[in-house]
Amino acid sequence: MKHYADFSMGDDGFVPRLSNVHMKALLGILAGAGASYGLYKLLRGGGGGEAEINKTKPRRSNVMDVQPGSLVARVSGFNVVSKTDGGNLTTEAPASEILCKSPDSLEPRHLSMLLSLLQSSPNQAERREVLITLGNAAAFTVNQDLLREFGGLHIIAGFLSDPSPDIRVQTLNALNNLGMNIRNQDQLKIYVPSVVQLIEMSPVNSDLQLAALRLLTNLTVTDNHQHLMKNSITLLLSLLVVSNEVLQIQVLKVLVNLSSNPDLMDDIVQAQAPASLVLLFDGSTKKDVLLRLLFFVGNLRAWRPSAQVAEALRRQQDSLYCVLLDSSSQFHSKLPQLLSHPDENIKAQVARLLT
Secondary structure, eight states, X not given: OOOOOOOOOOGGGTGGGSOHHHHHHHHHHHHHTTOOHHHHHXXXXXSOOOOOOOOOOOOHHHHHSOOTTSHHHHGGGOOEEEEETTEEEEXXXXXXXXXXXOGGGOOHHHHHHHHHHHXXXXXXXXXXXXXXXXXXXXXSXXXXXXXXXXXXXXXXXXXXXXXXXXXXXXXXXXXXXXXXXXXXXXXXXXXXXXXXXXXXXXXTTOHHHHHHHHHHHHHTSSTTSGGXXXXXXXXXXXXXXXXXXXXXXXXXXXXXXXXXXXXXXXXXHHSBOOGGGGGGSSTTSOHHHHHHHHHHHHHHHXXXXXXXXXXXXXXXXXXXXXXIISTTOTHHHHGGGGGXXXXXXXXXXXXXXXX
């Protein structure tokens, strides 16, 4: 039984707002990708499945206390084109008013204006507030579609290289919510190398790494773009043994997604892996981390190499195959010890791996 990354329901009921049409489309896509038990539970409402939705609270002090002469104070003069039933309409609205609106009450003209402000503002605090507002708005399906139609995905993604780490984090958060939309993923896939580079270059356990991994989790839920990650397996495995619990869980969500794809298995098992990876299969490892590790191994063990391929892999002593799958791996002696783990889910997964 293959496992996919489990999704937690978003804050404030964002996920239930998905329309029936979009849910049916997602069901069709996931069925074509061979959805597993974890996704079956998500789509049938049984809990367990989870979308990586971010909701960030804006710093209202920055929004409400508009300084005279600032760009936000002057932005009411912006001419923005918004989509209406009757065609295009030029309209004006104070930016401070828009930034204070609830994300589910933003109209198309507001989204258009926010994108204009994001491109024009020289002020870092203002850009941050706009990105937060756009990110929260992007938790709603209708806004995901509108922002794509307005060219907003590429406008927002342009800030992945912003000098400010905080701006880059809010950019990733906005793209993450936009990535809940399958059609948006087709545009966002070109930014996967940039997101991976951010993970590689950022401090371990930083907000940047976490936000980047959340985006990659959404982009790898289906197998449409998973191949773009095949050269990043070593990076993910290395991060797994040096990061904290929160980051480990996010790394494993990506790895579980990737390992659900048989076409990627050769790349995964050949990837260089730290020998210390096997030490994580221990009763002292946090429960949520350990359970996902076992899901990952379960997906790996569904792969069956030929005798020739297995022999070639054994010659790569630092490969994931040697670390976790080969008969000489220490993993096989660690696994039975976990049968005494107090968590029933972990014991059940261990029992499946031992059969």
